[in-house]
Amino acid sequence: MYQAARGTSDILPGEQPYWRYVEQVITDITRLYGYQRIDTPIFEDTSLFRRSAGEYTDIVQKEMYTFDDRGGNSLTLKPEGTPAVCRAYIQHGLHNLPQPVKLYYISPIFRYDRPQAGRYRQHFQFGCEAIGDDDPALDAEVIDIAWRFYSGLGLKKISLYLNSIGCKECRPEYLSALKKYYAGHASSLCSDCKTRLEKNPLRLLDCKQPSCQPVADSAPRSADHLCARCLEHFTQLQKYLEILGIPFSVNPRLVRGLDYYTRTVFEIQPEEEGGQSTIGGGGRYDDLIEELGGKPTPAIGFATGIERIILNLKKQNVAIPEPPGLKALVAYLGERARDEAFKLTAGLRRAGISAVMTTGGKSLKAQLRQANSLGVPYAVIIGEDEVKAGTATLRYMADARQETLPIGELPARLRAIE
Numbered sequence: 001m002y003q004a005a006r007g008t009s010d011i012l013p014g015e016q017p018y019w020r021y022v023e024q025v026i027t028d029i030t031r032l033y034g035y036q037r038i039d040t041p042i043f044e045d046t047s048l049f050r051r052s053a054g055e056y057t058d059i060v061q062k063e064m065y066t067f068d069d070r071g072g073n074s075l076t077l078k079p080e081g082t083p084a085v086c087r088a089y090i091q092h093g094l095h096n097l098p099q100p101v102k103l104y105y106i107s108p109i110f111r112y113d114r115p116q117a118g119r120y121r122q123h124f125q126f127g128c129e130a131i132g133d134d135d136p137a138l139d140a141e142v143i144d145i146a147w148r149f150y151s152g153l154g155l156k157k158i159s160l161y162l163n164s165i166g167c168k169e170c171r172p173e174y175l176s177a178l179k180k181y182y183a184g185h186a187s188s189l190c191s192d193c194k195t196r197l198e199k200n201p202l203r204l205l206d207c208k209q210p211s212c213q214p215v216a217d218s219a220p221r222s223a224d225h226l227c228a229r230c231l232e233h234f235t236q237l238q239k240y241l242e243i244l245g246i247p248f249s250v251n252p253r254l255v256r257g258l259d260y261y262t263r264t265v266f267e268i269q270p271e272e273e274g275g276q277s278t279i280g281g282g283g284r285y286d287d288l289i290e291e292l293g294g295k296p297t298p299a300i301g302f303a304t305g306i307e308r309i310i311l312n313l314k315k316q317n318v319a320i321p322e323p324p325g326l327k328a329l330v331a332y333l334g335e336r337a338r339d340e341a342f343k344l345t346a347g348l349r350r351a352g353i354s355a356v357m358t359t360g361g362k363s364l365k366a367q368l369r370q371a372n373s374l375g376v377p378y379a380v381i382i383g384e385d386e387v388k389a390g391t392a393t394l395r396y397m398a399d400a401r402q403e404t405l406p407i408g409e410l411p412a413r414l415r416a417i418e
Helices: 016-033 046-053 058-063 082-091 136-153 171-183 191-199 201-206 210-217 228-244 306-315 335-350 364-374 384-389 407-416
Strands: 043-045 066-068 074-077 101-110 122-131 158-164 262-270 280-284 299-305 328-332 355-357 378-382 391-396 402-406
Touching (some): 016 101, 016 136, 016 306, 043 046, 043 082, 046 074, 082 101, 082 122, 122 306, 136 158, 136 228, 136 262, 136 280, 136 306, 158 228, 171 191, 171 201, 201 210, 228 262, 262 299, 299 306, 328 335, 328 364, 335 355, 335 378, 335 384, 335 407, 364 378, 378 384, 384 391, 391 407
Parallel strands (some): 328 378
Antiparallel strands (some): 066 074, 101 122, 122 299, 158 262, 262 280, 280 299
């Protein structure tokens, strides 16, 4: 029997209220901050992600779904959203618009990884990108969007972790200090970290292997190697977060998993879960658009996994609004009444009243059982006598009360009652 591929999931009708709730909060928060929606293709040129994420990151080395199309072009299903937005920014000349350009997306994301709670090989991300300004106030705004988004959903007990990893001017000195320190501990590193030491030393701080934790805890800190401009930027960001009343902790080991980050990096985690259950994060990427062929353009963004958000909504027993259900079921008795019931059901829908009609020639008792199973508050019953009289019987399912009224008055009556 066919099943969904490993690492994918079906979003069944019972789960849809969570998705619609999250999407509504996304719509509300992005409107409040002036962000406009952008949708990019589900796949892009493979080199876009190799160049942006970094050749030696886990995403590129282990996680991308890459294939050749019939024309021999190498394409990759989006493993993250930011490079595609940057490509669209360059391609469509969005630098000609007033800066910063503020965009958001909701998109499927694909990563070949071990499936874990709230994170699948195909999952969905909500992300925001603010492109065209390096003011730390913009960093604070993006973090504020993320923080208010989670609190607006009703999530409690979340923590913000913050760091600055410097820029291309001051980072080389820090990387040199980091490599020198780790070289003295090479024998205790895991196999991946031994490779990172040579290829991508910043990723050493992000290793989750227990054997590497003590070494990382005592490693040099990027904040101690910031140039004057990066230090001022980081100091000002913290000041803005204090003005906003957002609590945060500086985590010197926070680097994020992508090579394009500069200066600000941040993550938001449920307090009781730890780093493996980060629900959202992001950072500044001031050099990425230039590396992709555009003009030098500073930018910052964040992304969050929707499945992981829903998992936390359930864990924290957050009550979500119930979507409106069906209001009426139209039941009929006899073939003559069947056509009238079909006509009536269509008329109710055109009047904006959600309604279904029973099918299959069931008995009235079976039709009313169906109304109960659907949770419909009202049943409209039409038999041959009602057809002759031009009336219908309105049944209140909660207490079995009934009233008879002209068919033409049904829409107004159903709108008037709760």
